[in-house]
Amino acid sequence: MSLFIFKRLATLIATLIGASVIVFLVLEILPGNAAQMLMGPDAAPEAVAALATKLGLDQPAWTRYWHWIAGLLTGNLGDSYAYSSPVLDLILERLALTVPLALLAMAFTTVLALLVGVTAAARHNKLGDVGLMGLTQVGIAIPNFWFAILLILVFSVQLQWFSAGGFEGWGEGIFAGLKSLLLPALSLAVVQAAILARITRSAVLEVMREDFVRTARAKGVSQRAVLWTHVLRNAMIPVVTVMGMQFSELLAGTIVVENVFYLPGLGRLIFQAISNRDLIVVRNCVMLLAALVVIVNFVVDVLYAVIDPRIKASDI
Amino acid sequence: MNQPASTQPLLEVTDLVRHYALPREKLFGPPPLVKALNGVSFSVAAGRSLGIVGESGSGKSTIARLVMALDTPTSGSVRMLGRDLHRLPRPELRAARRDFQMVFQDPYGSLDPRQTVARIVAEPLEALAETSRAEQRERASEALAAVGLRTTDMDKYPHEFSGGQRQRIAIARALITRPKLIVADEPVSALDVSVQAQVLNLMQDLQQQFGVSYLLISHDLAVVNHLCDEVCVVWQGKIVEQGPPGELFRNAQHPYTRTLLEAVPRTPTGGTLLAA
Amino acid sequence: MPLLEVKDLHVELQTQRGPAEAVRGIGFTLERGETLGIVGESGCGKSITVMSLMGLLPSTAKVTGSIRFDGTELVGRDEKAMCQIRGNRIGMIFQEPMTALNPVHTIARQVGEPLRLHRGLTGAEARKEVLALLDRVGIPDAASRLDAYPHQFSGGQRQRIGIAMALACGPDLLIADEPTTALDVTIQKQILELIQGLVAERGMALILISHDLGVIAQSVSKMLVMYGGSVVESGPTETVFAERAHPYTQGLFAARPALGAPRGIRLATIRGSVPELVDLPPGCPFAGRCKYTVDACHTTRPPPTVLRHEHAVRCIRLEEIAAEGALES
Amino acid sequence: MSAVPIPSAAALKVPGFWRRALRHRSFVLGGMLTLLLLLAAALSLVWTPWSPYEMDMASKLKPPSGAHWLGTDTFGRDVASLLLVGARASILVGVIAVGIGLVVGTALGLLAAARRGWVEEAIMRLTDFSLAFPAILSAIMMTAVFGAGIVNAIIAIGIYNIPTFARITRASANAIWSREYVAAARACGKGSFAITMQHVLPNISAVLIVQITIRFAIAILAEAALSYLGLGTQPPQPSWGRMLSEAQTMMFQSPLLAVFPGMAIAMAVLGLNLLGDGLRDLLDPRLARAR
Amino acid sequence: AQGRKDAIVIGMALEPPGLDPTAGAAAAIAEVVQYNILETLTKINADGSVTPLLAESWEVSPDLKTYTFKLRRGVKYQNGEPFNAAAVKFAFDRAGSEKSTNKDKRTFANLATQVVDDYTVVVINKEIDPDLPFVLGQATAVIVEPKSADGNATKPVGTGPYKLDSWAKGSSITLSKWEGFRSPATAKINKVTFRFISDTAAQAAALMAGDVDVFTRIGTRAVPQFKMNSQFQVILAGSRAKTILSINNRKKPLDDVRVRRAILAAIDRKAVIEGAADGFGVPIGSHYVPGAAGYVDTTGLNPFDIEKAKKLMAEAGVKTPLELTMTLPPPPYARQGGEVIVAQLAKIGITVKVQNVEWAQWLSGTYGNKDYDLSIVSHVEPFDLGNYAKPDYYWGYQSKAFNALFDKIKATANAAERNKLLGEAQKMLAADAANGFLYQPQFPTIAKKNVKGLWKENPIFVNDLSALSWG
Numbered sequence A: 001m002s003l004f005i006f007k008r009l010a011t012l013i014a015t016l017i018g019a020s021v022i023v024f025l026v027l028e029i030l031p032g033n034a035a036q037m038l039m040g041p042d043a044a045p046e047a048v049a050a051l052a053t054k055l056g057l058d059q060p061a062w063t064r065y066w067h068w069i070a071g072l073l074t075g076n077l078g079d080s081y082a083y084s085s086p087v088l089d090l091i092l093e094r095l096a097l098t099v100p101l102a103l104l105a106m107a108f109t110t111v112l113a114l115l116v117g118v119t120a121a122a123r124h125n126k127l128g129d130v131g132l133m134g135l136t137q138v139g140i141a142i143p144n145f146w147f148a149i150l151l152i153l154v155f156s157v158q159l160q161w162f163s164a165g166g167f168e169g170w171g172e173g174i175f176a177g178l179k180s181l182l183l184p185a186l187s188l189a190v191v192q193a194a195i196l197a198r199i200t201r202s203a204v205l206e207v208m209r210e211d212f213v214r215t216a217r218a219k220g221v222s223q224r225a226v227l228w229t230h231v232l233r234n235a236m237i238p239v240v241t242v243m244g245m246q247f248s249e250l251l252a253g254t255i256v257v258e259n260v261f262y263l264p265g266l267g268r269l270i271f272q273a274i275s276n277r278d279l280i281v282v283r284n285c286v287m288l289l290a291a292l293v294v295i296v297n298f299v300v301d302v303l304y305a306v307i308d309p310r311i312k313a314s315d316i
Numbered sequence B: 001m002n003q004p005a006s007t008q009p010l011l012e013v014t015d016l017v018r019h020y021a022l023p024r025e026k027l028f029g030p031p032p033l034v035k036a037l038n039g040v041s042f043s044v045a046a047g048r049s050l051g052i053v054g055e056s057g058s059g060k061s062t063i064a065r066l067v068m069a070l071d072t073p074t075s076g077s078v079r080m081l082g083r084d085l086h087r088l089p090r091p092e093l094r095a096a097r098r099d100f101q102m103v104f105q106d107p108y109g110s111l112d113p114r115q116t117v118a119r120i121v122a123e124p125l126e127a128l129a130e131t132s133r134a135e136q137r138e139r140a141s142e143a144l145a146a147v148g149l150r151t152t153d154m155d156k157y158p159h160e161f162s163g164g165q166r167q168r169i170a171i172a173r174a175l176i177t178r179p180k181l182i183v184a185d186e187p188v189s190a191l192d193v194s195v196q197a198q199v200l201n202l203m204q205d206l207q208q209q210f211g212v213s214y215l216l217i218s219h220d221l222a223v224v225n226h227l228c229d230e231v232c233v234v235w236q237g238k239i240v241e242q243g244p245p246g247e248l249f250r251n252a253q254h255p256y257t258r259t260l261l262e263a264v265p266r267t268p269t270g271g272t273l274l275a276a
Numbered sequence C: 001m002p003l004l005e006v007k008d009l010h011v012e013l014q015t016q017r018g019p020a021e022a023v024r025g026i027g028f029t030l031e032r033g034e035t036l037g038i039v040g041e042s043g044c045g046k047s048i049t050v051m052s053l054m055g056l057l058p059s060t061a062k063v064t065g066s067i068r069f070d071g072t073e074l075v076g077r078d079e080k081a082m083c084q085i086r087g088n089r090i091g092m093i094f095q096e097p098m099t100a101l102n103p104v105h106t107i108a109r110q111v112g113e114p115l116r117l118h119r120g121l122t123g124a125e126a127r128k129e130v131l132a133l134l135d136r137v138g139i140p141d142a143a144s145r146l147d148a149y150p151h152q153f154s155g156g157q158r159q160r161i162g163i164a165m166a167l168a169c170g171p172d173l174l175i176a177d178e179p180t181t182a183l184d185v186t187i188q189k190q191i192l193e194l195i196q197g198l199v200a201e202r203g204m205a206l207i208l209i210s211h212d213l214g215v216i217a218q219s220v221s222k223m224l225v226m227y228g229g230s231v232v233e234s235g236p237t238e239t240v241f242a243e244r245a246h247p248y249t250q251g252l253f254a255a256r257p258a259l260g261a262p263r264g265i266r267l268a269t270i271r272g273s274v275p276e277l278v279d280l281p282p283g284c285p286f287a288g289r290c291k292y293t294v295d296a297c298h299t300t301r302p303p304p305t306v307l308r309h310e311h312a313v314r315c316i317r318l319e320e321i322a323a324e325g326a327l328e329s
Numbered sequence D: 001m002s003a004v005p006i007p008s009a010a011a012l013k014v015p016g017f018w019r020r021a022l023r024h025r026s027f028v029l030g031g032m033l034t035l036l037l038l039l040a041a042a043l044s045l046v047w048t049p050w051s052p053y054e055m056d057m058a059s060k061l062k063p064p065s066g067a068h069w070l071g072t073d074t075f076g077r078d079v080a081s082l083l084l085v086g087a088r089a090s091i092l093v094g095v096i097a098v099g100i101g102l103v104v105g106t107a108l109g110l111l112a113a114a115r116r117g118w119v120e121e122a123i124m125r126l127t128d129f130s131l132a133f134p135a136i137l138s139a140i141m142m143t144a145v146f147g148a149g150i151v152n153a154i155i156a157i158g159i160y161n162i163p164t165f166a167r168i169t170r171a172s173a174n175a176i177w178s179r180e181y182v183a184a185a186r187a188c189g190k191g192s193f194a195i196t197m198q199h200v201l202p203n204i205s206a207v208l209i210v211q212i213t214i215r216f217a218i219a220i221l222a223e224a225a226l227s228y229l230g231l232g233t234q235p236p237q238p239s240w241g242r243m244l245s246e247a248q249t250m251m252f253q254s255p256l257l258a259v260f261p262g263m264a265i266a267m268a269v270l271g272l273n274l275l276g277d278g279l280r281d282l283l284d285p286r287l288a289r290a291r
Numbered sequence E: 001a002q003g004r005k006d007a008i009v010i011g012m013a014l015e016p017p018g019l020d021p022t023a024g025a026a027a028a029i030a031e032v033v034q035y036n037i038l039e040t041l042t043k044i045n046a047d048g049s050v051t052p053l054l055a056e057s058w059e060v061s062p063d064l065k066t067y068t069f070k071l072r073r074g075v076k077y078q079n080g081e082p083f084n085a086a087a088v089k090f091a092f093d094r095a096g097s098e099k100s101t102n103k104d105k106r107t108f109a110n111l112a113t114q115v116v117d118d119y120t121v122v123v124i125n126k127e128i129d130p131d132l133p134f135v136l137g138q139a140t141a142v143i144v145e146p147k148s149a150d151g152n153a154t155k156p157v158g159t160g161p162y163k164l165d166s167w168a169k170g171s172s173i174t175l176s177k178w179e180g181f182r183s184p185a186t187a188k189i190n191k192v193t194f195r196f197i198s199d200t201a202a203q204a205a206a207l208m209a210g211d212v213d214v215f216t217r218i219g220t221r222a223v224p225q226f227k228m229n230s231q232f233q234v235i236l237a238g239s240r241a242k243t244i245l246s247i248n249n250r251k252k253p254l255d256d257v258r259v260r261r262a263i264l265a266a267i268d269r270k271a272v273i274e275g276a277a278d279g280f281g282v283p284i285g286s287h288y289v290p291g292a293a294g295y296v297d298t299t300g301l302n303p304f305d306i307e308k309a310k311k312l313m314a315e316a317g318v319k320t321p322l323e324l325t326m327t328l329p330p331p332p333y334a335r336q337g338g339e340v341i342v343a344q345l346a347k348i349g350i351t352v353k354v355q356n357v358e359w360a361q362w363l364s365g366t367y368g369n370k371d372y373d374l375s376i377v378s379h380v381e382p383f384d385l386g387n388y389a390k391p392d393y394y395w396g397y398q399s400k401a402f403n404a405l406f407d408k409i410k411a412t413a414n415a416a417e418r419n420k421l422l423g424e425a426q427k428m429l430a431a432d433a434a435n436g437f438l439y440q441p442q443f444p445t446i447a448k449k450n451v452k453g454l455w456k457e458n459p460i461f462v463n464d465l466s467a468l469s470w471g
């Protein structure tokens, strides 16, 4: 186990170092800078120059890189150029929305996908299967920003059950927070659920051919119970693999949905920070995403071991 | 090519050891080892066949992989016509492979389902890259004929054949380079008795016809008895007993060999089933 | 009343090439405590026959005829009713111990499952029962291994677990579908002895499928030889072994290499190969592969001829065969 | 090394491929839909009912009618014509973006499976790493550096497809590498490259085909999302994605505007999926006899 | 969403980056803080007039160079510090200092501020600017409190009727009524929340779902559905903004006035307004808008006339198709307007390649490096004719005649005379076709029917919260 953790840690560090260099270099060649963005076209050039000096933009690249890394190592992520407040606070605030949002979306995805996938597999090649798979086909073809507006139209504007967007923070209570994340999570989940349902279906079909399924039925376990207790867990390995990829996709792919529901999430922060050339925020966010992806991979690997006792954590 | 001295054995295996390292459990500890083979030596003279029997996990397949140079030994050597296979440079090893081929256990798994029989059978020739396409096809058709299949079968796919026919295809593939040695790892254990009989007969015929030697691996004593001049009994990575099959089975010395013999179910009647 | 009475059982399967009759008119009876062996070439319908007893055929399969188990008719019963019988009154052991167990559930859970289902035991009660069962089938130190997973056991041990599972509810009938094909001879011996011991001890009836004639000879009192979906020869084991009346039975026996036989002799083979189920001929399924084939063989299915001791053979040319056999010897 | 014949070509030579194909229901249906899409794109090169660039503010947001079969958009352009021309860009995005992912990702995955050890580890960590940059993010960065436009959008989406294909390829290829026929090929003296091309690749093609169809759909949608952020196709070039994102702002007034491009995408995706399913079956010699 | 007559939610498209208008140029900063938290000496009203705010009154010397401000007494900052002449001097000196990051740094660098007594300051301008009282009413001229000035970006401290309550970054800013305000009764609403929603469809949805009460400068696409809705009021506020097709006068063949005129003649402004702003705009013929002092209608100088445009192109000897690039910043008016203009220019044989860019790229590439042919941008500065006199400005217009005229305007103190000169300047720009002058945008504000006190015109972009009330 210790070896396993050591390996993961090494991966994490290597990933972060790689990410830091790439991100820094890519952002270096972006045209425009924060001072110019903050001051706008009508500003006096002297004022722009003064701001650039103040933000430290006039220093050579390697000095800035070094400052950034040194800051990271000491836990100081620096101050956002645009918001002039600590980047760490900004990111933490956004994570408090994005992580629950992604988790909720993932939960919807999983529940929907498993229900649809298993049901379709149970009715393999029958009408129910064909219908459900047709539905997933449509699900894959729906863009999430479009679906999001549709949800708002129905649930917020017509029925007025939910607010059309926004997020008041967790201070208002868990329930209120979850309520405002419900529609966004749903619109994020639909496409992913459609993809995952297809994968679940084929994984379940595959497992259903295994001998132990016949054994279970020979014990008198009903077909439905076999599906949910014996088959599903064995089919989870490919499903979890895809879920891992989807989660990292969701984490940062929320930009569009956050835009439609005007949620203060990480995706929108990155998008805004890039367009404002608030590079210090971008860099740190990307590092965070890279770290999160490694962590999600770790979780997936642990899940493998949880799902399948044959896989020991030590040989992942 | 230089003519091997007549005294030289076709295959000579000396002190073969193979340990597998399992994934490390601790960060700074030695990885746990599986001692699959612990010093195995034997030799096969040209034209003679050797059987290897033993229980599951005793290291039989490991021997086969090492002899085929599909895996490298921890120590020890495999000499084919006097040359140490594991020391040969890659191109020479490739060229040397014409002399030894392999037949696998699973007639369903050892043929690529997406290739035609012609391509499968010609694969060793293709790997040697000395012959033209047309020539390969020609030779493949000859090899198929030798194992009793038709030329019209060449453009079919493996799934269109029964288990016994597939094993024939696998044998045709092994024969196409006219090898001196065929390593067969449990070639009939996945087959039905009646099909098994066909394949065993075929192997026997080919031995008489082309003078190939077999290194036959099986856990079925009767199969080995049927085909081999000599038998090794492997137990926990070592050869515990060796000799001509008739003698060995009549007069087993090692306790494991005796257990093995005792466990064979006997049929109650005489006649053709049991030797007089 | 016999425990199991199968009459004129037909099974039609939907294959990709159309409907195929995999089992065509099988019948036999089995009393409590009796043992029956089934032999035959791969694909001749052995497994399909026993699966139809369990009601485990694919839903597209059409079963006709009659299966009376302890007086009740099983053909046409609904899934729910079959669930009550499966694992409770009929237990089954499968061929591959490596794959027949669910790799992600503990053995306590798997062996205990029929107990919880059919006897309504709680988890703790089931565990106690499971422990006793595992002890009985000879899992060493069973108490400490209840929560182990299948992969932590050897092949032989897994097969023992499979047996424990089939026996959990004390079934009246035990079906073993090639229980030792995947095992070593030494382990095969242990498993067969175990099954025989249990059958004797509990008075269960046993159906044992194998293509190893040695196994059949040692384990069962009567046997069926199947070919192409029908029984070509049946009777008490000794009689069948001694007489080998049907040409297919003869071919099967001759094909087996014998331990200790002199080297160099050729094995007898049956020419041709097993016909595809979809294009089985209307007559004797073995017609064409059999050297005694005459035109009549191709047209009608031979009726069973009963010889001595309930020994029945489906062949119209028994006399010619017997004559030739006499000539040869 | 000997010349490597193209495996799929060999598979296509299965006698009566087309005869079988024409009897395969989902292949025919999928093929028809896909062909329709291609024809629409081709037709738009020579003919559209109206010019897709012709604006007519006086008749903007008209519902479908005899003159404008599918109505007009916010600039008074003919929606049907836009859909026809938009097919070109959407096909381009799908084909190239998936192509990039397929070629590079599959190559990496095959390499990882063939080499194992540290090469595999390095490739897999690299894919982890690139997954940390989701398509939209890399697209934003790319377009910021090189300018917005369809080419950069395609490349960004393509890059994002690489790790996905790499992972799936590696997982399936590893399974193939443990098959006995691969051991047999090695015993014949075949090198890793030949085995990869002749045995591994053809045998994982089914998995790849399924993945291609899913990724194609995702690529078209990713272009839509990028257009929504202003990073996709540039005006006046229409694409389904851009039409959708335009329509999104009009969802309250003219919901129909979003329905047509949405349906076009759904049809294309459906067609491709069916075609993929069919192709998978047809290329598998084991199923060749069955239908 | 109901029963709260003391709170209001205002929607805005963009979130301000920081809340210090002296350190950033984003309009959103002023929209939140100006007149609400931070105050200026003068106040610009909806009709464009300038009235006292922190200054009670002021006097101007005849040479228009010396301004004497009498300050309001009894004013306190929200941190308890007193407001006085020293604070004014500090604020103006700071804005003009070396380290200043004030957008209007140049203006303040020209000012010398002298404290006469606690409540009198004298401001001496090195240049003549009759508009100085207007300028001093803009957000860059807020009178900050010396001790807290550097923290204004996150915790603004001012003299206004509201104070910052909380800022949920990326989502909303909440202001609450400051009880210590000099006349507590002024503000009627206790709590004001600014919500930031950039997606147009989401803006409309938020209004319909009742999440916001007022949406200022809402995306024009969202408006039509509210026009017929009796629960909402739609206010179309004029502005001093000029949306133009910037033409790079340096580039060949755009340096030829005939080509520029041809471009202008090819543009149907009505269609552009329809496409870019859904009809919410007034055509302009020069860089000046109706409502501003000295405006003259110049839309007739370069009317829409395809034939004339083609003739001009031919006269100029331009080979068609002429390939030009058009660099478009992110706002919808630019992207959509660009699409319309591309289609219109195609008719006279100009093939335009569109390049969508971010603001940062636009600033560095188009504005900074002047690397562009055409662009569409809205110039929101109220009075910025002077940019045409800057030789290095991004559109590269150079005219000695105009420079001389503009110098004259700057030196003219008499209003009538000045207006006449302004009229000439407008005509000169129109005749030179210095840029493609398109329209003066009208900014729609949508509010619940019973919201009172919204500005009908937008000379500057502010939300004067103390004027708001629920009717």
Ligand SMILES: Nc1ncnc2c1ncn2[C@@H]1O[C@H](COP(=O)(O)OP(=O)(O)OP(=O)(O)O)[C@@H](O)[C@H]1O
Pocket: B020, B021, B034, B035, B036, B054, B055, B056, B057, B058, B059, B060, B061, B062, B063, B219
């Ligand atoms: N790659 C490997 N890594 C670790 N252990 C291995 C590996 N290959 C084989 N072993 C182990 O080496 C031992 C010998 O294996 P081998 O396959 O040679 O047995 P075998 O005699 O062929 O058995 P069987 O009759 O079941 O085929 C076994 O204990 C096996 O688990």
Ligand SMILES: Nc1ncnc2c1ncn2[C@@H]1O[C@H](COP(=O)(O)OP(=O)(O)OP(=O)(O)O)[C@@H](O)[C@H]1O
Pocket: C013, C014, C015, C022, C040, C041, C042, C043, C044, C045, C046, C047, C048, C049, C058, C211, C277
């Ligand atoms: N689900 C199914 N659908 C179609 N055909 C089937 C199905 N299951 C089995 N068959 C066919 O039915 C025939 C009988 O199968 P069965 O499994 O009973 O053979 P078996 O005698 O048990 O053979 P083995 O010794 O190989 O287990 C075979 O030809 C098989 O191909």
Ligand SMILES: [Mg+2]
Pocket: B060, B061, B062
């Ligand atoms: Mg082996």
Ligand SMILES: [Mg+2]
Pocket: C046, C047, C048, C177
């Ligand atoms: Mg069977």
